[in-house]
Amino acid sequence: MTVSKSLVLITILALVISFVKAYDPSPLQDFCVAIDDPKDGVFVNGKFCKDPKQAKADDFFFPGLNMAGSTDNKVRSNVTTVNVEQIPGLNTMGISLVRIDYAPYGQNPPHTHPRASEILVLLEGTLYVGFVSSNQDNNRLFAKILQPGDVFVFPIGMIHFQVNVGKTPAVAFAGLSSQNAGVITIADTVFGSNPPINPDFLAMAFQLDVNIVKDLEAKFKN
Structure with a gap:
């Protein structure tokens, strides 16, 4: 084998190893219910996990998402989060959910999720939604007016927003590709x-x- 071919092979092998190390390992059990105190943990997979034999239905359950959240605040919206903190059984599953309630002309201000893409479906009302691409893409705005039943996707890390442009309350549900997506609200963070x-x-x-x-x-x- 020539030197050049050897270098190519080594480079490819290094890249493969890097890609493998860049992702979390797949779960090696059916579920991994998160617990706060590691002394009671049996398995570790993202968080300390309780003994699977001690798991119960309530570890995978959250009630009341049919109830509207209070929009009596400065932005006139409310996000009800259902992630690993509310459902311990979500640990290692890479998903979470939110309900967003908007008063008339309320908004979910520009923000970003550092660890998740988001897919939103509007159930009631009319929303103006959008995201802005990165500097590399010249900060293009991708925006739509949504009606009930419409779906919009916000790519991971992109600054995005939703505004109720109707005269009645609006309700949306969104799924996120992380058990704990994180939120960085731009104005609150900067100022x-x-x-x-x-x-x-x-x-x-x-x-x-x-x-x-x-x-x-x-x-x-x-």
Whole structure:
């Protein structure tokens, strides 16, 4: 084998090993119900897990998603999350669910899920939804007006939003490709960090007067 072929083979092997290491291993048991105290754990697969023989139906159950969440807040929406914290049996399954309620003209402000793509279905009302692609893709806006029964997908990591553009409440359900997708709300993160980001830095970044930045930080202060 020539030197060049050897190098190609080694490179391919290194890439394969890298790809294998980049993903979580597949579960080696039927389920892995998460527990908080590792001293009681038997298996480890993403989280400490209880002995499968001790699992019960309630570990895979969450009630009440038919109930609307309160939209009496500054953004006039409410996200009811059902992830591994609510259903321990979701551990290692790579999925979760949310219900989103919107008052008229309420919104789910621009945010991102660092660990999941999202697929949303509108059940009631009218939503304006969209996401913005990365700098690499010139920050293109992909947006639609949704009617009941319509479905929209938000790719992993993309900043996205939903706004109720109707005069009646709206309800949507969304599935996420992670047991704990995480949420980074852009305005809260940038202007409400603890401690605050230096307003001079933000003024330059957003091309704003520093006093406007200080006012925003006061509004979003935790």
